Amino acid sequence: MKKIIDVLPLAIFIGLVVVLFSFLSEKDDQLETVLIDSSFPEFSLKALSDDSRILSKDDISDLPALINVWATWCIACRVEHPFLMKLKEESILKIYGLNYKDDKNKALELLKRDGNPFEFSIYDFEGRLAIDLGVYGAPETFFIDKRGVIRERHVGVIDEKVWETKFAKYLDE
Amino acid sequence: MNRLILLALLFFSIGSISSNDEKIIFNNDAYPFESETKELLFYSLLIELRCPKCQSSNLSGSNSPISNDLKREVYELVLEGNSSEQIKSHLVKRYGNFIIYNPPVEPATYVLWFGPFILVFIASLIILVIRKRVTK
Amino acid sequence: MIPELGHIILITHLILCLIGGTMPLLAEYTGLKIFQIPIKKLSVFLFLLISISFLSLVYSFLVDDFSVAYVAQNSNINLPDYYKFAATWGAHEGSLVLWILAMNAWIVGFLFFTHAKDRDFLASVFSISCQVMFAFSLFTLFTSNPFERILPIPPLNGADLNPSLQDFAFTVHPPLLYFGYSGLLIPFAIAVSAMLFSKETKEWAAYSRPWTLFSCSFLTLGIGLGSWWAYYELGWGGWWFWDPVENAAFVPWLLSVALFHSLITSQNRGIFGKWSILLSIFAFATSLLGTFLVRSGILTSVHAFALDPERGLFILGILAFFIIGSLMIYSIKDFEHGEDKAYALTSKEFGFLLNNLLLVVLAVSILFGTIFPLIYEAVTNGKQISVGAPYFEIILFPFAIGLGLLQGVALYLSWEKSTSFDFVSRLLIESTSIFALIVLVLFVLFDNLYLNSFATIFLASWIAVGTLQVSKKRNLGYWDFLRKRLSVTLAHLGMAILVLGVGVVSSYSLEKEIILAPDDSIKFGDQVVKFESIEDSLGPNYFSKKAVISFDDGKDVSNLITEKRTYSPSGQLTTEAGIETEIFKDLYISMGDNLEDDIWSFKIQIKPFIRWIWLGALLISLGSFLAGIKQIRRLA
Numbered sequence: 043m044k045k046i047i048d049v050l051p052l053a054i055f056i057g058l059v060v061v062l063f064s065f066l067s068e069k070d071d072q073l074e075t076v077l078i079d080s081s082f083p084e085f086s087l088k089a090l091s092d093d094s095r096i097l098s099k100d101d102i103s104d105l106p107a108l109i110n111v112w113a114t115w116c117i118a119c120r121v122e123h124p125f126l127m128k129l130k131e132e133s134i135l136k137i138y139g140l141n142y143k144d145d146k147n148k149a150l151e152l153l154k155r156d157g158n159p160f161e162f163s164i165y166d167f168e169g170r171l172a173i174d175l176g177v178y179g180a181p182e183t184f185f186i187d188k189r190g191v192i193r194e195r196h197v198g199v200i201d202e203k204v205w206e207t208k209f210a211k212y213l214d215e
Numbered sequence: 216m217n218r219l220i221l222l223a224l225l226f227f228s229i230g231s232i233s234s235n236d237e238k239i240i241f242n243n244d245a246y247p248f249e250s251e252t253k254e255l256l257f258y259s260l261l262i263e264l265r266c267p268k269c270q271s272s273n274l275s276g277s278n279s280p281i282s283n284d285l286k287r288e289v290y291e292l293v294l295e296g297n298s299s300e301q302i303k304s305h306l307v308k309r310y311g312n313f314i315i316y317n318p319p320v321e322p323a324t325y326v327l328w329f330g331p332f333i334l335v336f337i338a339s340l341i342i343l344v345i346r347k348r349v350t351k
Numbered sequence: 352m353i354p355e356l357g358h359i360i361l362i363t364h365l366i367l368c369l370i371g372g373t374m375p376l377l378a379e380y381t382g383l384k385i386f387q388i389p390i391k392k393l394s395v396f397l398f399l400l401i402s403i404s405f406l407s408l409v410y411s412f413l414v415d416d417f418s419v420a421y422v423a424q425n426s427n428i429n430l431p432d433y434y435k436f437a438a439t440w441g442a443h444e445g446s447l448v449l450w451i452l453a454m455n456a457w458i459v460g461f462l463f464f465t466h467a468k469d470r471d472f473l474a475s476v477f478s479i480s481c482q483v484m485f486a487f488s489l490f491t492l493f494t495s496n497p498f499e500r501i502l503p504i505p506p507l508n509g510a511d512l513n514p515s516l517q518d519f520a521f522t523v524h525p526p527l528l529y530f531g532y533s534g535l536l537i538p539f540a541i542a543v544s545a546m547l548f549s550k551e552t553k554e555w556a557a558y559s560r561p562w563t564l565f566s567c568s569f570l571t572l573g574i575g576l577g578s579w580w581a582y583y584e585l586g587w588g589g590w591w592f593w594d595p596v597e598n599a600a601f602v603p604w605l606l607s608v609a610l611f612h613s614l615i616t617s618q619n620r621g622i623f624g625k626w627s628i629l630l631s632i633f634a635f636a637t638s639l640l641g642t643f644l645v646r647s648g649i650l651t652s653v654h655a656f657a658l659d660p661e662r663g664l665f666i667l668g669i670l671a672f673f674i675i676g677s678l679m680i681y682s683i684k685d686f687e688h689g690e691d692k693a694y695a696l697t698s699k700e701f702g703f704l705l706n707n708l709l710l711v712v713l714a715v716s717i718l719f720g721t722i723f724p725l726i727y728e729a730v731t732n733g734k735q736i737s738v739g740a741p742y743f744e745i746i747l748f749p750f751a752i753g754l755g756l757l758q759g760v761a762l763y764l765s766w767e768k769s770t771s772f773d774f775v776s777r778l779l780i781e782s783t784s785i786f787a788l789i790v791l792v793l794f795v796l797f798d799n800l801y802l803n804s805f806a807t808i809f810l811a812s813w814i815a816v817g818t819l820q821v822s823k824k825r826n827l828g829y830w831d832f833l834r835k836r837l838s839v840t841l842a843h844l845g846m847a848i849l850v851l852g853v854g855v856v857s858s859y860s861l862e863k864e865i866i867l868a869p870d871d872s873i874k875f876g877d878q879v880v881k882f883e884s885i886e887d888s889l890g891p892n893y894f895s896k897k898a899v900i901s902f903d904d905g906k907d908v909s910n911l912i913t914e915k916r917t918y919s920p921s922g923q924l925t926t927e928a929g930i931e932t933e934i935f936k937d938l939y940i941s942m943g944d945n946l947e948d949d950i951w952s953f954k955i956q957i958k959p960f961i962r963w964i965w966l967g968a969l970l971i972s973l974g975s976f977l978a979g980i981k982q983i984r985r986l987a
Binding site: 243244245246258262263265271272273275276277278283286311312313314315316317318319323324327330331332334335338339342346 | 585586587589592594595694701704708709711712713715716719720723727730731734735736737738739740741742746749750862863864865866867871872873943944952
């Protein structure tokens with residue numbers, strides 16, 4: 043006579059295999075964004091182009107807008123640069139830059155050479171605003187809606203496809 | 216596959232950062248404190264907080280730029296007199312619970328926190344019930 | 352040509368494993384003589400094949416054959432020869448071949464050292480092992496072929512071996528770990544055969560015990576070396592991080608310890624038969640599961656291999672096939688599992704039962720905690736969580752207390768029922784004295800007392816006294832002690848030393864991050880730390896900044912050298928920690944960032960008693976190995 047208890051290990055193990063199998067299929071490396079649906083954090087930092095100009099949250103005035111975290115040491119940022127230029131040229135929405143832990147001269151040089159898609163870039167050498175935004179690398183892109191609320195975040199290169207699937211819908215609101 | 220790796224490198228290339236812009240003011244102690252309690256709090260937080268960019272490391276074990284920024288953030292918060300809980304919730308608000316190696320106790324983690332002890336309890340009961348006793 | 356030879360031989364190995372995996376079972380169930388094959392000879396032949404295959408891979412590394420993709424990815428012309436050799440198992444593909452080699456070695460060992468009258472039973476164990484090897488060879492050939500060529504134009508130079516793996520301990524750590532993992536194949540195959548043949552519990556437990564002990568011994572040594580490697584190579588000065596990969600090795604270790612203790616009961620008393628079978632199955636399952644977790648990429652980790660979901664699927668398939676298969680036999684077949692015998696709460700049986708209960712629940716908890724972040728993400732719809740050291744330490748603590756207290760009294764217990772309990776008072780008195788002595792020594796050494804270390808220090812004294820007193824009480828002669836009690840004394844004493852090390856290092860450690868320019872100094876504990884000099888230096892395949900830092904405690908001055916290496920082919924940076932080892936503490940320094948000119952940040956640490964952890968692990972490993980040999984000699 044076999045008892046229920048003898049089948050128990052088998053049942054538990056099959057459960058484990060099923061769970062592990064489901065983990066195999068769905069895996070993305072995005073960190074969760076805690077700040078979604080909360081308002082853009084306050085800050086007070088210099089402008090990249092002008093040491094004497096102190097920027098704050100109120101300077102991000104033309105909403106909705108994208109905040110793009112970029113740097114010259116970030117190779118992927120160069121990949122997405124043309125797409126950002128395109129957004130600007132087609133006047134789809136305003137983009138504000140957050141220059142992250144970068145060399146100021148190199149950054150300005152790059153904007154001069156490849157074009158400047160940003161209304162202005164906030165110079166965050168110490169990564170202070172970046173920490174308040176929960177940034178952990180570059181490039182990252184945030185969507186700020188009309189009320190100044192963060193609605194979406196993308197880690198990695200932003201392109202046509204990412205724009206269509208993740209961001210475009212918030213523009214129509 | 217190689218292209219994927221290359222892309223991943225592109226995505227996450229926090230590389231070397233030249234720092235000729237701002238001079239760092241230094242003291243021999245990288246994180247000087249006026250009190251030992253605060254110093255202990257600081258170093259214990261570095262052990263408990265996770266480096267968000269590293270694959271698996273706490274702030275204490277990492278020298279990546281973002282870890283150094285976070286260390287500075289924690290340092291300033293400790294100096295201002297914040298408690299361990301306040302500092303952790305400050306960072307959780309920005310990075311989520313991912314940043315702390317100690318998971319919160321909430322309904323979704325009850326099974327994690329209490330499961331082992333419930334399991335011991337149940338297993339002990341089973342053992343005591345099925346054990347064949349010594350008859351006198 | 353040589354890589355092709357290795358490839359063809361690996362295929363031959365695969366085919367012969369299929370034959371070895373099916374024939375003996377066919378012979379058993381059809382009763383036909385034609386299916387009978389000489390298993391001993393076949394096992395040796397298989398071992399020769401896999402060895403040649405492995406050696407041809409080694410050869411490809413040594414002659415820098417970069418047309419072999421695996422060599423090109425993991426070696427480099429400038430890599431020192433020794434590391435070229437070790438690079439063979441430095442990544443996924445080669446480590447699989449080594450894994451198969453290890454399984455094969457265990458099978459040969461088992462067949463030659465097990466003197467069972469029942470030839471069919473041995474054939475069945477061999478057959479099941481061959482099936483597992485077949486699955487691994489298939490996995491290797493289909494998803495991870497190390498002999499694959501880059502054609503038509505091979506690269507002129509290789510990408511290099513991951514620099515942090517270019518290190519002595521690392522070259523030895525994986526083989527030991529693989530031998531440990533794969534050793535659990537033997538108890539598994541024995542357990543399945545025991546069910547198929549309805550073997551008597553006492554008999555099969557006796558066959559299984561030495562191999563479980565060997566496996567545990569290798570796992571202990573492998574994990575210990577890995578911990579030592581992480582300590583000095585990764586530059587953060589920790590010895591255990593509760594990283595998923597570490598947990599994946601720790602869980603099978605816990606189960607192997609539980610298993611050989613349970614087997615003692617099964618062999619001596621003929622009880623716990625079913626439980627020992629389940630444990631054998633799950634110990635092997637967790638060793639496969641560890642492989643799955645590490646190599647499928649579902650968990651992120653410092654030690655992760657190149658990630659590939661297809662490989663994950665394949666390993667999960669192997670795991671599901673063998674474990675579900677064996678559990679089905681377990682749940683359906685009526686096999687012999689011994690009679691129920693009565694035992695009191697004070698009996699040795701009950702002690703082993705408690706030991707198993709705690710070890711198994713601990714293993715389940717650690718496994719669950721390791722995969723919990725994935726479950727949490729699924730349940731909460733994308734919210735993320737980290738489960739790390741603070742959690743595992745909280746959970747481990749009560750289990751460690753329970754296990755330690757049990758270990759101290761365990762050796763006094765008798766089968767069925769213990770009658771005399773005079774040992775308790777002596778144990779209490781002596782272990783309290785030892786505890787007080789250790790605390791006093793610590794106070795003298797470090798000028799400080801930490802209450803939170805008291806529990807572990809007491810536990811260590813308790814285990815040590817419990818172990819030594821019993822050996823003394825038995826009144827054995829010198830020779831008899833060596834023969835009968837040495838292994839258990841070493842292993843249990845090793846545990847006491849390990850517990851003491853853990854307790855002291857986790858409360859008495861000091862660490863500080865500092866910034867120094869040459870000639871600067873800073874006070875740290877009772878040491879004055881001074882940045883003596885920094886220079887450029889050139890290694891065979893890297894260049895480095897070498898800093899000399901002196902630690903002066905007023906009596907002795909030690910010069911520690913820490914390096915920041917940049918490996919030339921990959922540009923990868925590694926930190927070489929500077930460590931000065933004394934009996935009671937390590938001085939530790941690792942280089943951080945270059946802030947400007949010659950100004951550097953450093954992390955300095957004092958790690959009291961950290962060596963005791965690895966000394967303890969070494970003793971445990973030695974003890975279980977000797978116990979394994981003792982069991983084999985008993986069987987002969």
